[in-house]
Amino acid sequence: MKKLNRREFLATSGAAASSALLPAGEAEASGAAPPSYDYAEAVLYDATRCIGCRSCQRACREYNGLAPEAGELNGVRFEMPAQLSEEHWMVLQVYREEPDAAAAEGRDPDWSYLKRNCMHCNVPACVSVCPVGALQKTDTGAVTYDEDRCIGCRYCLFACPYRVPRYEWVDRTPRVRKCNWNRACVRACPVGALTGGARAKLVAEAHERIEERPDRYVDHVYGEHEGGGTSYLILAGVGHDKLALPSISPSVRSSYVDPIMGSLPGWIVGMGLFLGGLYQIERRRRERESMRNGENDGEGPP
C-alpha cells in the first residue's frame, strides 16, 4: 500500500483547498519539531549480538506476572510464542531467508533474531488517538497505559503502526496489554544485546558500531527517525523490511489528524456566524413580506 508522507499529505490537502475542514492549523503542526526524548532512558537492541536465549522473554513474563504459554515442541512442553499477545508483551522472532534464493547467489541464507515489543514512540499514535488519555508518553520515555481511564474503544490497536497493543478479548473487564518499559529484559540479557541509556548516547553508539563493522550491520538504526523517533532502537544485520518491521516516514503520524482537530474552533465560530447571518436575512425577508401583505401572523421568535 502506498504510504503517505507529510509532504504528500500537505500537497493533498493543498489540492483540496476547497475543503473548509482541513488546513487551518497546518502551519504550527509542520513548524514544530517532534520532541526528541534524547536524554530519556532508551534501549538499544543489537540483533547481531543476540543469541536467542530468550532470557529477556522469561524476565518479562516473571516481572509482569504473565502466564507462560503452554507450547509444545516435538512433543515436549516448550514455551515459544512467536507473536505478541495479551500474555506476551515481548517476543523473540526469527527471520531466515529462503535458502534457495541465497544458494542461487552462492551464499548462506541471511538470518536474524528480532526482539519485538512496544517501540515507545516519541510521538505515539496510540497516545494521540486515545480519547481519554489512558495512554501517555512520560518523561522517562515510556508509553504507559492506565486501565482506570480506558473505556475499551480499541482505537490504539488500530492506530499503532507497529501493531503492538494487544487486547484481553475473552475478559469481562478487558485491558490493553503491552510492554510497560520496566526494562527487566535489559537486566536479564547475558550477552549485552540489550543496552540501556540516554537515547542520544545510544543512537551515537549504534552509529559507531555500524561504522566499526559495516559488514556486520545494515546502515540503519531502526527507530532513530521512524515516525518521529522511538525509545526502543533496533540494530540488525538484515534490513527491517525483511524483519517485517514497517517502513515509516520520519513525519509524525499523529500530525495527519492534528490540522483537522485544530480547525474545529474556527469551524464552530464560522458556522455559527454563517447560520446566524443566514437566519437574520431570512427573518428580515419574511418580516418585509408579511408587512407587504398587510398582515402579521406572528412568524418568527421575538
Place this chain on the structure above:
Amino acid sequence: MKVTSLRNLDVRLPLSALVAIGFGLALYRFYGGLGVATNLNDSFPWGLWIGFDMLCGIALAAGGFVLAGTVHVFGLKKYEPFVRPAIVTAFLGYLLAIIGLTLDLGRPWAIWHPLIMWQPHSALFEVAWCVMLYTTVLFLEFLPIVFEKLRWSGALRAIQRVTVVFVFAGIILSTMHQSSLGSLFVMMGHRLHSLWFTPMLPLLFLVSAVAVGLAMVIFEALISGLIFGHRHSIRLLGDLAQALPPVLGIYIGLVLMDLNARGVLGLLVENSLESWAFKIEIILGFFLPGTLLLSSAVRYNRMKLFGCVLAVIVGVVMNRLDVSLVGMLATSPTGYLPSWIEILVTGGVVAGGLLVLSVMNQALPIAKPLPRTSFATDATRGGGRAGHA
C-alpha cells in the same frame, strides 16, 4: 381501528422477537467478553458494531440536521412537514448508535470518561462529545412533539421560543460529528486501502451524510405513504430530491479529485475485491441516482424516486462498511467476517428502533397532516393523533 392494531401486531411481534434475541445475545457478550461473542481480534479490532451500528446509524440520521437547516435557516418552509419525522429518526438513530457503542466498548461502564478526561487531539474524543451533545439537542428538538401530545401549551411555547438555538447547535454539532467519523480513519493510513484512505475523509463523510440524510427523509416519506396513505404530494418530494444531484455531484467530484491528487486512479481498473467494492459503491450509490434524478420524469414518479433514494442509501451504507471493514481486510492477516452473534445483535438493535418508531408514530403527533409544526406554530392547535386511517 381494529384492523390497524392487528396489522401493527403483525409487525411488532416479529420485531419484538428480534429484540429479545438480540438482548439475550448482548447479555452473553457482556458475560463472556467480546472475543467470545464476536469475530474481532487484535488484527481486526473494529467490526460490524462500529461499521454498521455506529457509522451507518449516524450517517442515516443526518436527515435531522439537513431538514432542520433547510426549513429553519434557509427558510424553505414548504418542507416543514418533513422536519419532525427527520428529527425523530435522527433521535432514534443516535440512541441506537449509543446502544451499539455500549455493546462494542470493552469497558462500557467507563463510557462517561470523556466528560472529565479530556484528550482533544483524539478524533474519538470529538466523536464522544458530539454524540453526547447532539443526542441532547435531538431530545430537546423532540420534546415539543411530546408537549403537544400532552397539551402542555406553556412548556411548548417556551421551548419553541428557543428552537432556533437548538437548530443552530444541531447543525454545527452534526457537521462536526459526521466529519469526525471520517477523521477517525485518517490515522489508519497503514491499515486502510488506498482507494478510501485520504486526509479528505472528514469532508467526504460530511458530504455523503448530507446526501443520505436527504435520501432517508424522502425514503421514509414514501414508505410511510405506502403504509398510512400518501400525505405528501409527489411534487414536494420531487422538489426536495432536486437537491440530491448537486450534492452527489460534488461528492463524486471530490472523490475523483482526491484519487487523482494521490495518484491512485489506476486502482480503479484493478480486478480486486476493493476495486469492485469501490466502483459499485460510487456508481450505484452516487453516479446513477445523481444522474437519474436530474430528470423530472424520475423525480416526480414515486416508484422511480424510491429506487433512486434507495440507491443513495445503499451506496452510503456500502461506503461506511467499505471504509471500516472491506478496506481493512487486505492488511489484516486474519481477515474478518461478522459472527452470527454480531449480526443478530445488530438485527435486534435495528428491530428495536423500528419497534419504537412504530409505537411513537401511533402515539405522538409526528407525521401530522397539518404542515405547521415549527416554532412558528400556534401552540394550542397541537395534540392530534398520528393520522392513522
